[in-house]
């Protein structure tokens with residue numbers, strides 16, 4: 187299977203709407219991108235969803251410092267969160283980044299921890 191994410195071809199987007207797409211809630215994407223560049227571990231979550239808390243608990247239990255960004259709740263800011271989903275291609279929260287690498291959600295963090303890969307990623311370089 188082709189592991190490359192399937193996205194609509196840029197060349198086939200009409201020039202009149204390209205800027206609108208590029209700027210769509212760009213500030214929230216820039217904010218997360220800057221945090222990912224600055225911190226070894228970033229958890230992006232939202233209020234009322236237990237899964238970001240599950241991920242954070244695991245990190246705290248291992249004394250792994252992390253930056254936490256939270257946007258809205260089930261009842262607010264869904265449009266802004268949607269811009270992050272379109273950026274990463276990941277449909278749910280939390281979105282977790284380790285050393286600049288997007289590793290998925292809380293389940294994926296647990297798997298990486300259990301396999302020992304989380305420690306390896308943390309010991310390695312920060313992806314540019």
Ligand SMILES: N[C@@H](CCC(=O)N[C@@H](CS)C(=O)NCC(=O)O)C(=O)O
Nearest residue numbers: 235237277278279280291292293294
């Ligand atoms: N298996 C995922 C569960 C995360 C999940 O399903 N989150 C839901 C809420 S419970 C979500 O973010 N939905 C999208 C949204 O509400 O914007 C994980 O381990 O991170």
